Amino acid sequence: MLKIENLKASIEGKSILNGINLEIKAGEVHAIMGPNGAGKSTLSSVLAGRADYTVTEGKANFMGKDLLELSPEDRAREGLFLAFQYPVEIPGVSSTNFLKTAINEKRKYLGLDPMEATDFLKFMKLKMEEMEMDKSLTSRSLNEGFSGGEKKRNEVFQMAMLEPKLCIMDETDSGLDIDALRLVSAGVNKLRTPERSFLVITHYQRLLDYIVPDFVHVLYKGRIVKSGDASLAKELEVKGYDWIKQEVEAAV
């Protein structure tokens, strides 16, 4: 589904990603862990198409297309979804209108007719029940006045509505208390299917207790320096990141 080869990226001349190689197949859940400043959020930003970053080298192929050539909106329409670490509050844009526009723009891109208003509302109602979303959230302006937990749940709800192929979750656990973390993870687990893949970016292992990954990668200084299964996350929880840093420094 996604194949990243030797991806290098910089911001304002400062190199952040120094050659990422990663392959995610349909239905797999990959976790990217790493200390602060390793390049975790940069990786998600580059994949989603944030303009602040310059890709200096490498390739990313998504569903047979050159991902890096696509505009952010076309990446989304092809089935990529980024759950933001800090979802933006947009006063005056209603959540409902926003979702309807997003769905219909994607349908247009795929050559489908727009969804009728009543069909859309039915679909939204269904998804809200499935995701146990409070009705009041969709009647308000997008993320406006939402608590940290509500914002993250709303990201997962959008995911359910837009039905992406690959979900990138950028530090979704940051700023969540344990109850909110459980709710958000339960939402994500409902969306797991044999076709849909996830790239879960996190600093802490605790999120991975709820969203259990197939693969865990450690990012350090802009490179994946270690890969393993879910047990690697547990090991990091116990031992911290220092031993990995030492291993890397020793190898140099």
Next chain:
Amino acid sequence: MNLLEQIKSDFSNYAAQAEPGVFFDKRLEAFAELEKFGLPTLKNEEWKYTNLRKIAEGNFTNTCNSNLDAKTLIEAGILNRIECNKLVFVNGCLFPELSDFLDEEPGVILSNIAQARKNHTSIFDAHFGKYIKLEGEGLNAMNTAMMSDGAFVFIPKGKKLRYPLMITNIVDANSHPVLQQPRNLIIIEASASATIIENYIAVGSNSSFTNVVNEIFVDENASLEHYKVQRAKGETYHNNYTQIFQNGNTNINQVTLTLDGQWVRNNLHFYMNGQNCNSLLYGLYITDGNQFVDNHSRVDHAKPNGFSDEKYKGILKDQSTAVFNGKIMVHLDAQKTNAYQRNMNIILSNDATVNTKPQLEIFADDVKCTHGATIGQLDEEPMFYLRSRGISENEARKMLLNAYADDIAEKIKIPELVQILEEEIERKL
């Protein structure tokens, strides 16, 4: 003939056959002020960014002449979706066929000025020219000296105007450049209330200058909703001075919407002459091409416990220019004043210009006042967020600008007018 010469000539013709009386005396006084001060120039601080040169050059014709029929006028943009009382003026003169009143409450007077002077002389003379400042205000003096017709509204004590009154001024510049000077006098007595919509439109390819003066008196415990919609397309020059004189415990909601017009200057002056006045001033301007729009406002908090909230928002495209100058004056007596003022601008091109000057002058010592101005582009973070959900850049920009403008649209309490505004925003963006 330049504008001043023309006004002088028109005035001497008028004076030769005018009946003596209060009305004539006020106009004579105004004419003397105009002769003394002339028209404002760029040297005047309040006109620093606003050039009257093209207007002063003149060659406008001051005449009612128009061949337009009712159907054409309606299509030109009379807002007939709104159920309301209507006064329609073409080139400054009443167009009776389209003027229509729904309110028939005894005591309520809706009329044009020309009729009101004859039929309600004592009320007219008691208020006309009482509130508007002439000294140093050449355009106000010019309007007072040589005014066209306009609306006369009198809501007696405790009465409510059930339907809004829409005052539509239409320029018909099909055959020649037009000068019109609408003059509206609105009197709302104690505990009474009214809603007024000013609607400006234009047809024809010649230029025009519309110089409006509104005098509005709101007595104790009364309330006013006042909307101004500027949609006069083409080579139109428009100056509007609205003077609101409010007594204690009054509530006023004023919204100024500037969409079209080559050159527009809005002057809005609130004078709070009593305690517990509540005044809201909101504005939205969306400019493109080489439009020039200037919003000048002044709120005088003269008595204690007043509240004012002012918010003007602009969206500028192409080579257009906007000016904002807001002054909040808190007088020595006006303790416990709360006053807020903001001017926000989004610039969508490299060639647009904004000059903004929010001002506070405070002479009382126990007040809460804030002011501020912003000029910037559309924020990148919300743009990226919307795009990352599959929404195109264009559509995302539209959604964000609509949201920005809706903040002002929601201050309008007539749903049909909000809808019309939303269509206009869509058109302009």
